[in-house]
């Protein structure tokens with residue numbers, strides 16, 4: 260079904276998905292009214308930079324800056340969308356106003372999950388890192404070199420731990436599994452763990468049960484009965500999609516917002532980025548990663564302009580992280596089972612190009628401290644590329 264090009268498009272969410280969708284709408288020729296609603300006051304910024312260079316920048320923080328947008332949309336910033344009426348095609352805002360649309364892009368992203376209640380007092384003691392404002396607070400707090408406990412052994416927890424160590428803090432990371440094992444598999448988890456320990460990270464592999472905040476210290480009680488004291492507790496225990504404002508819209512399946520292979524939720528509504536669960540070769544799922552948000556948004560925007568003539572999403576997973584002096588880029592599905600084929604270099608020298616093959620015939624290429632353009636890494640990751648040499 261090809262829908263008539265809408266006159267008014269509203270985008271909810273001013274992160275990379277909202278930005279990319281808006282720019283892509285213009286590139287695809289949409290010249291009608293474009294309105295972006297975002298609850299942060301800041302222009303879009305690079306969220307991945309917040310746990311990497313931004314924690315280390317000595318002077319003015321600039322690593323999160325993005326190029327200026329080209330969409331020339333009207334922006335309503337610092338206010339949340341609080342409801343969606345799909346019958347009357349209206350987005351309700353928290354300040355009581357309403358914004359009508361002909362077509363809607365849902366790009367409201369996700370937020371940090373918390374272990375505690377998240378009420379004001381507790382949120383101050385259990386820091387998370389999701390927004391630019393969070394990063395500014397965290398930078399200020401770690402500048403005084405407090406003792407730190409990081410809860411969560413995923414990529415974000417490990418990046419935060421790395422940044423805190425570099426800032427001179429004593430850091431213990433609490434993780435229910437060996438850190439990064441669920442994200443990268445045991446081969447690379449062990450490799451990163453060795454680098455982290457060399458830099459001074461202490462690791463406790465037992466789930467955190469309770470966190471008690473006292474005057475100047477917090478106490479983290481672990482499932483194995485032991486406890487840790489620290490001046491600062493930072494949690495990195497996953498994210499939750501921002502779908503509450505869609506509660507009465509009839510678009511949710513439980514708390515999940517599912518889209519089809521063109522990003523469509525309903526005929527005039529698309530969704531993209533961390534908020535959306537989309538069809539992948541491994542099932543319908545959210546893939547809360549930067550390039551995933553960009554790819555989804557481009558497809559979703561084209562769908563609003565071209566309907567079924569828009570191409571379906573051909574999703575190619577891409578992930579990167581920087582921590583403990585190492586950079587990793589991975590093209591293909593994660594985590595990785597077994598040992599890799601070494602295409603170039605040697606992990607023992609902290610520079611290598613590796614490839615894993617999966618049972619379904621796909622592959623994952625991983626570059627460690629290795630400069631390689633993304634398209635080339637993608638070529639190496641595909642099973643067909645088994646014959647492609649790294650020099651090609």
Ligand SMILES: Cc1cc2nc3c(=O)[nH]c(=O)nc-3n(C[C@H](O)[C@H](O)[C@H](O)COP(=O)(O)OP(=O)(O)OC[C@H]3O[C@@H](n4cnc5c(N)ncnc54)[C@H](O)[C@@H]3O)c2cc1C
Nearest residue numbers: 272274275276298306307339340368369532533547548549
């Ligand atoms: C610290 C950190 C490091 C990361 N590092 C990496 C990395 O190295 N590699 C990688 O691939 N990915 C990384 N990610 C993930 C990546 O940043 C996200 O996948 C990406 O930012 C998702 O973009 P998005 O636009 O979908 O959502 P978001 O960036 O969450 O943007 C959504 C925007 O919508 C706003 N919003 C929410 N609800 C409403 C509402 N009701 N009304 C109006 N506005 C609303 C939000 O405040 C936000 O500004 C990292 C994430 C974090 C937090």
